[in-house]
Amino acid sequence: MGKKTLFDKVWDAHVVRTLPGGQEVFYIDKHLIHEVTSPQAFEELENRGLSLYRRNQIVATADHNVPTKDQHLPIQEPLSRFQVDRLTENCEKHGVQLYGLGHPYQGIVHVIGPELGITQPGMTIVCGDSHTSTHGAFGAIAFGIGTSQVAQVMASQCLLLSRPKRMRITVEGDLRPGVTAKDLILYIIASLGTGGATGYFVEYAGSAIRSLSMEGRMTVCNMSIEMGARGGMIAPDETTFSYLEGRPFAPQGEEWEKAVAYWQTLYSDEGAQFEVEYHFKAASVTPMITYGTNPGMGISLNATVPQKVKASEQASFEKSLQYMGFAPGESLIGKPVDYVFIGSCTNSRIEDLRLVANYVQGKKKASHVEAIVVPGSKQVEEQAKAEGLDKILAEAGFELREPGCSACLAMNEDKIPAGAYCVSTSNRNFEGRQGPGSRTLLASPLVAAVSAVEGKITDITQYLS
Amino acid sequence: MEKFNVLQSTAVPLPIENIDTDQIIPARFLKATSREGFGENLFRDWRYDSSGQPNTQFVLNDPRFQGQVLVAGKNFGCGSSREHAAWALFDAGFKVVISSYFADIFRGNALNNGLLPLQVEDSVLERLLKQIEEDPGTELIIDLPAEQLYVPAWEQRIPFEIESYKKECLLNGYDDIDYLVSQKEAIEAFEKNRVWVY
Numbered sequence: 001m002g003k004k005t006l007f008d009k010v011w012d013a014h015v016v017r018t019l020p021g022g023q024e025v026f027y028i029d030k031h032l033i034h035e036v037t038s039p040q041a042f043e044e045l046e047n048r049g050l051s052l053y054r055r056n057q058i059v060a061t062a063d064h065n066v067p068t069k070d071q072h073l074p075i076q077e078p079l080s081r082f083q084v085d086r087l088t089e090n091c092e093k094h095g096v097q098l099y100g101l102g103h104p105y106q107g108i109v110h111v112i113g114p115e116l117g118i119t120q121p122g123m124t125i126v127c128g129d130s131h132t133s134t135h136g137a138f139g140a141i142a143f144g145i146g147t148s149q150v151a152q153v154m155a156s157q158c159l160l161l162s163r164p165k166r167m168r169i170t171v172e173g174d175l176r177p178g179v180t181a182k183d184l185i186l187y188i189i190a191s192l193g194t195g196g197a198t199g200y201f202v203e204y205a206g207s208a209i210r211s212l213s214m215e216g217r218m219t220v221c222n223m224s225i226e227m228g229a230r231g232g233m234i235a236p237d238e239t240t241f242s243y244l245e246g247r248p249f250a251p252q253g254e255e256w257e258k259a260v261a262y263w264q265t266l267y268s269d270e271g272a273q274f275e276v277e278y279h280f281k282a283a284s285v286t287p288m289i290t291y292g293t294n295p296g297m298g299i300s301l302n303a304t305v306p307q308k309v310k311a312s313e314q315a316s317f318e319k320s321l322q323y324m325g326f327a328p329g330e331s332l333i334g335k336p337v338d339y340v341f342i343g344s345c346t347n348s349r350i351e352d353l354r355l356v357a358n359y360v361q362g363k364k365k366a367s368h369v370e371a372i373v374v375p376g377s378k379q380v381e382e383q384a385k386a387e388g389l390d391k392i393l394a395e396a397g398f399e400l401r402e403p404g405c406s407a408c409l410a411m412n413e414d415k416i417p418a419g420a421y422c423v424s425t426s427n428r429n430f431e432g433r434q435g436p437g438s439r440t441l442l443a444s445p446l447v448a449a450v451s452a453v454e455g456k457i458t459d460i461t462q463y464l465s
Numbered sequence: 466m467e468k469f470n471v472l473q474s475t476a477v478p479l480p481i482e483n484i485d486t487d488q489i490i491p492a493r494f495l496k497a498t499s500r501e502g503f504g505e506n507l508f509r510d511w512r513y514d515s516s517g518q519p520n521t522q523f524v525l526n527d528p529r530f531q532g533q534v535l536v537a538g539k540n541f542g543c544g545s546s547r548e549h550a551a552w553a554l555f556d557a558g559f560k561v562v563i564s565s566y567f568a569d570i571f572r573g574n575a576l577n578n579g580l581l582p583l584q585v586e587d588s589v590l591e592r593l594l595k596q597i598e599e600d601p602g603t604e605l606i607i608d609l610p611a612e613q614l615y616v617p618a619w620e621q622r623i624p625f626e627i628e629s630y631k632k633e634c635l636l637n638g639y640d641d642i643d644y645l646v647s648q649k650e651a652i653e654a655f656e657k658n659r660v661w662v663y
């Protein structure tokens with residue numbers, strides 16, 4: 001007794017009460033909202049005559065449905081404009097802080113939370129978006145919720161939940177050169193499968209995780225949901241504290257000292273029990289790419305598409321290959337690429353943009369490729385400009401856009417046409433995810449940048465060392 | 466929320482694994498700001514081709530298969546948290562989805578909208594899919610109070626599990642908001658007694 005996991009330490013600190021059936025009234029510290037999954041929740045609240053219970057714990061931004069060009073102009077598409085306007089109206093009416101279009105803090109909800117220091121260790125954070133798991137990189141319990149739950153948190157700052165099971169994934173050793181956090185998480189998901197962590201909350205541990213930057217840790221936690229996990233988290237450490245220090249909403253002075261003292265207690269005790277544990281070696285991870293239509297269908301960049309899969313998955317496997325236009329057993333190296341999308345809450349932070357700019361400096365993208373780089377936030381955009389990355393990208397023929405979810409989900413104007421192949425740094429390669437009929441290959445920003453320059457899927461190991 | 470008690474219906478088979486919420490309702494149809502009308506675009510890109518013509522190969526366009534129950538492959542509802550997926554299924558007339566596994570968020574969203582996610586073993590799912598494909602007239606009886614799925618053609622009752630609180634909610638048409646709002650005092654006490662570090 002007394003030995004607790006990181007997850008349980010944070011969870012236990014937020015239980016208001018436990019029901020006889022085991023469900024818990026669970027307190028939420030921060031609630032992030034955006035234009036797509038909040039309007040029905042505001043409506044629900046109004047229909048029931050309820051008001052916001054703790055509006056100061058809510059932060060709003062517009063990201064999913066916004067254009068990534070000419071953001072200073074009114075949104076062209078009427079339905080998108082209406083949805084974004086509804087968010088503005090709702091926030092004004094209910095007194096919620098909104099970082100909307102044009103605000104220097106605007107951006108993808110999972111990018112701005114951390115960079116503003118809103119996301120902190122030990123917190124509970126929810127958002128009507130499955131990639132809320134990103135914030136777990138700070139040692140927070142963070143997860144996506146549905147719109148009914150958005151309304152519940154608005155009305156009570158609580159959710160009614162059953163405690164998930166715990167899984168720990170330990171990665172030891174050093175990642176090889178050219179292998180990024182994105183490759184690591186694609187590798188883990190390919191090993192566990194898309195449903196491999198359903199019902200679990202995952203803690204990532206081990207020396208390979210510890211040596212990741214905060215950006216890298218966010219990329220890993222971000223994609224936890226792609227193996228079905230409720231969320232992912234990493235114990236906070238010096239990397240976390242030095243990232244947070246001085247950010248606009250991070251505690252300051254004496255408060256900071258107090259907070260760090262508490263945050264230092266947030267780790268899994270030696271001997272704490274996990275229902276499931278997995279161990280990986282960082283040295284086994286190579287640059288990765290996906291060949292199919294779920295994020296679990298990933299392979300080492302220079303491996304071949306599997307010949308066949310488990311009988312129960314065979315039908316989905318065949319459907320998926322047919323959609324992608326690939327054959328069992330073939331290599332993807334040399335396959336032509338039409339689009340390259342660098343962006344999304346998985347890989348649109350300054351570190352990602354630096355990696356891309358560093359590679360493409362002095363090179364040119366292939367003429368038939370359209371390459372767009374969409375920063376995760378206004379702050380990332382400004383930083384990129386301050387560092388001159390915009391010029392490097394422009395000279396290489398990459399278009400630097402304004403912040404938003406962009407081609408990650410094909411809800412806004414940025415879509416990949418039917419049949420086209422897109423190497424994308426986002427997190428989902430579902431059928432039609434980037435536009436009806438679009439074909440997505442998920443990869444790291446480095447693999448994406450190389451693909452744009454070469455105009456085809458390229459084995460990047462030749463560039464390493 | 467609509468109440469759910471006992472449902473007798475034929476079913477629609479969709480034997481595909483890992484059906485994600487982007488298939489159930491593609492993102493470009495999420496621009497509405499109310500909950501209604503999503504049924505029209507349920508499985509949009511499977512149901513219609515790029516010119517908007519119904520795809521006759523797809524089961525929802527196959528008049529042999531009707532009913533308020535969808536029987537789908539394992540790991541149904543993975544991907545995004547969009548509750549629109551549950552709304553679209555409900556709006557299209559489905560009251561139950563049977564699968565051998567549901568993604569967590571989808572399961573919660575369904576239950577919050579009076580749509581029952583009914584989980585059975587892989588072997589039962591396989592048999593059910595086969596049965597329905599061979600005889601589209603196969604009736605299923607979903608008895609929530611008894612927590613049983615009855616397949617008259619097999620004369621077999623298959624028990625299923627549901628969390629007792631969620632069962633109460635479905636039977637009575639309550640949702641979590643009602644309960645949580647009733648807990649205000651406890652929540653305020655929690656806030657007061659807590660050591661705030663933020």
Ligand code: SF4
Pocket residue numbers: 063064108109110129131344345346404405408409426427
């Ligand atoms: S970037 Fe993509 S995955 Fe991330 S929040 Fe936006 S739509 Fe969701």
